[in-house]
Amino acid sequence: MTKPKLKSEELYPITHRAPEDVSDRVALGTVKVLRFVADRVFAGRYGHRAVVLETVAAVPGMVGGLLQHLKALRHIRDDQGWIRELLEEADNERMHLMTFVQVAQPSTFERGIIMLTQAIFYNFYFFLYLFAPKTAHRMVAYFEEEAVISYTNYLADIDAGRHPNPPAPAIAIEYWNLSPSATLRDVVVAVRADEAGHRDRNHEFADHLLGPTGPNDRGAGGDTSGEDVDFESVRQQSPDRDAA
Numbered sequence: 001m002t003k004p005k006l007k008s009e010e011l012y013p014i015t016h017r018a019p020e021d022v023s024d025r026v027a028l029g030t031v032k033v034l035r036f037v038a039d040r041v042f043a044g045r046y047g048h049r050a051v052v053l054e055t056v057a058a059v060p061g062m063v064g065g066l067l068q069h070l071k072a073l074r075h076i077r078d079d080q081g082w083i084r085e086l087l088e089e090a091d092n093e094r095m096h097l098m099t100f101v102q103v104a105q106p107s108t109f110e111r112g113i114i115m116l117t118q119a120i121f122y123n124f125y126f127f128l129y130l131f132a133p134k135t136a137h138r139m140v141a142y143f144e145e146e147a148v149i150s151y152t153n154y155l156a157d158i159d160a161g162r163h164p165n166p167p168a169p170a171i172a173i174e175y176w177n178l179s180p181s182a183t184l185r186d187v188v189v190a191v192r193a194d195e196a197g198h199r200d201r202n203h204e205f206a207d208h209l210l211g212p213t214g215p216n217d218r219g220a221g222g223d224t225s226g227e228d229v230d231f232e233s234v235r236q237q238s239p240d241r242d243a244a
């Protein structure tokens with residue numbers, strides 16, 4: 001008898017990586033504070049929450065890609081695919097935004113939050129990645145852990161009838177190659193899978209920057225040693241790298 005095909009929710013379960021050092025705890029603590037604020041501001045308004053938070057989520061990949069690009073130029077060496085992957089992550093997050101803005105239009109207040117948050121977060125994350133890239137990737141991984149939880153709650157509310165389940169926006173059907181009869185639930189499942197992929201990859205990026213003998217942060221922006229790291233081995237170990 002053939003096994004039933006696993007659903008996306010089962011393929012990408014909620015996971016949590018316990019922090020292992022001070023920088024991990026700082027990353028997790030920062031994310032938990034932001035989660036607390038987001039829960040207060042948006043409560044169960046998932047569409048609005050998604051629009052505002054996806055404008056933030058699309059920043060780290062672009063910043064990481066830029067700084068890895070500069071590093072590859074500086075050391076005149078191959079980036080082992082990190083730049084493309086980080087830029088793809090940013091593009092994927094931007095598509096989440098373009099999808100959810102079809103579901104919920106941000107209010108004037110929310111547009112103000114978006115502007116202010118970007119001004120602060122872009123600069124914060126740029127300098128974090130420049131001087132502590134491992135912490136930066138760990139922070140994104142913890143953001144994504146929370147995103148998977150939020151989209152799981154979104155699914156639960158749709159399934160319980162507490163949230164409407166309208167037809168999927170055309171942009172989402174095209175981007176994820178969904179069925180023409182797909183609904184918002186199918187979109188949330190696809191986005192949730194993307195977030196789980198980002199989560200796992202960013203934990204792996206952070207692990208790699210930790211190095212085999214302890215923190216070294218050689219692999220990215222703050223690097224001055226010029227020692228090469230084998231990014232390809234990390235890429236090949238990840239079964240989820242194409243999820244995003």
Ligand SMILES: [Fe+2]
Nearest residue numbers: 054057093096
């Ligand atoms: Fe996202």
Ligand SMILES: [Fe+2]
Nearest residue numbers: 057144195198
């Ligand atoms: Fe994400």
